Amino acid sequence: METDLIGVFNNSLPGYETLTPIEIFDKAKALGLGGVLFGNILSVLPTLDPTALTELRQAAEARGLILNVGVGTFNPARPERCKSLIEAGDGDMVKGLEKVLRAMPVLGAKTVFFVVGMIEDRDDPVISWQSQLQGVIDGVKALAPAIRESGTRLLIKTHEEISTFEILRIIEVVGEDLLGIAHDPVNVPCRMEEAVECTRRIARHVAQVHIDDCYTTFDGDLMRRYLTPLGTGDIDWTELLVLVPQATRWIEFHRGQFAMPVFDKDWLSAQADATLDEYRALISATVKHERANTPVPDQKDVFARLAPSIEWLKANA
Template sequence: MRIGVDSSKFGVVRGRPAVAVLERAADRGLEGVYFRSVLELSPDLEPAEVKEVMRAAHDLGQRVEAGVGKVNPFATPETPEIRALGDGDYLRGMRRMIEVAASAGIRELWTATANYQFRLPDRYAYDRFRTDVGWDEQLAATERFLHKLAPVLRDLGVHLNIETHEEITTFELVRLVEAVGPDVVGITFDTANVLMRCEDPVAAVERAAPYIRATHIRDAALFFTPAGIARQLVPVGEGVLDWDRLLAPLAGHDLMLSVEGIVESTRGEMELQLYDPVWQEGHPDLTLAEAFEVVRLTTLYADRVSDGAAASREQLHRAVGEPESLAFIDRSAQHLRQILARTAGQEPTPDRSWTA
């Protein structure tokens, strides 16, 4: 497995040309970049420009994965630039992105079903709990949209890999993949997001493993709150996740472990409203065993905080600057190298990253 970085949280080069992002990733000892959008490779979606980026990536020894738009039709108004690519036709805009990516050799493409609404309170921050359109309706519309994209995906040999985003469960993702076809739809497994649906991370990765084709890698700290449990993001190895057990089901996969860093001042804090009956009713697949595992992980983290072995919620609320954001990526990558070296029975490669 390669160790790469997600471009959306790679603060040192955010907004700079794609080749500059690849160069900085290589400088930090990383082996690839997961660009959240193909438009980061070419804002005008010029095939020649995307191919030039791919030639640079090859020369730098960097793997490139990239993203396209959301596939939930009820979320597409939040990405008007994709509709514009299709001259008003969102489906056409998506097809253009997929075709240009495939022509440059990018065949593993990120997508997701919604956005997290940071400005909205409680469960309404998750599109899962919209009241104008039910979640079942959103999932059904997403499946129909994926079926419309499936012919072009098959023709081009491309996978759309739907993220385990904050609003969707692995149960639902597996059903979507199997309904549309694993030859064209896969899963981008985000290790920290599955906790937001109160899933046992190990059970979640085992459930999704046959269809995982890409990753977002970060760890999580969990804290009890009056409403339930809050999650904050921490570097790999410093949170509640059991990395040996998480990575074991992915052995043999041709994957890039893409570290997704932090840019928000509160490290992406989100909350599970466990005690809300509406929240509980909105998770028909949730089992007591998995919910209790999340509670157990939260208790273990609280014990570590009490012992001074882990950061408290207050400490993690401190503002995050660029040096800390970069250190998050470096520490995560180094811990992943140690795990991969240990499982391969080898010594870890030296940390070649530079400091901010």
């Protein structure tokens, strides 16, 4: 694949914290990449000023770049995680996301993705996980006019707190015309899902793929995820990408090394959708790394993974 068909998250470029959006575009272009995805557009343009959005679109077009965006967390049951959306909606989270969706034709972005929350939200004793999922369902339904009228695809991300089975059930309820999937395969081991198998499960709904790599090994009785340069981890990216030829591809570097209590009876019973075959595949790979005493790559310098990712994608994707 040519690199003009591969994009990058703004926060996966070195020095992104001090770069303007235009400088982000220039950096992506200099790397030979074809697009930029702002992980939270409200962090870039909190007011969604039409003039500023137009200027961003024109700057991207002048460099031959495509644009897509995210909005961070959208979870009506957890307003503390959704402050930028609430502010954009003058106190109403759903109206904030509606405002983003209606602004996207001006920016020229075709999709807006969100995450449901963080890994600890799933087991919150105060706010049940089902009530959080129901809040997302109700919120997406309320956004139906904005999604349809703007022509912008709303995407839910495969994140560490949610299973692909749960995402499919949400799509079944709200309708695939309202919601698609931003697929992030390095997150699925957190829910005891194997990357290629879960991609087969959700492939028809996947509009974009987030590209990074990982492997798992044991940390005592825990299965821990470590991040690693693309092509050196356990994800079979060659097979995976064949399953989603329609999806745009975005390099995104992750930071967390999550650990799962994979032998804990109560924890396993709570993973109601987990399949024995995918559990076996993950444990087998984890045992392999444990026996080989696989060295842990540098988990702090995430940007060291950038050049190998571009090189691998150019050669293999």
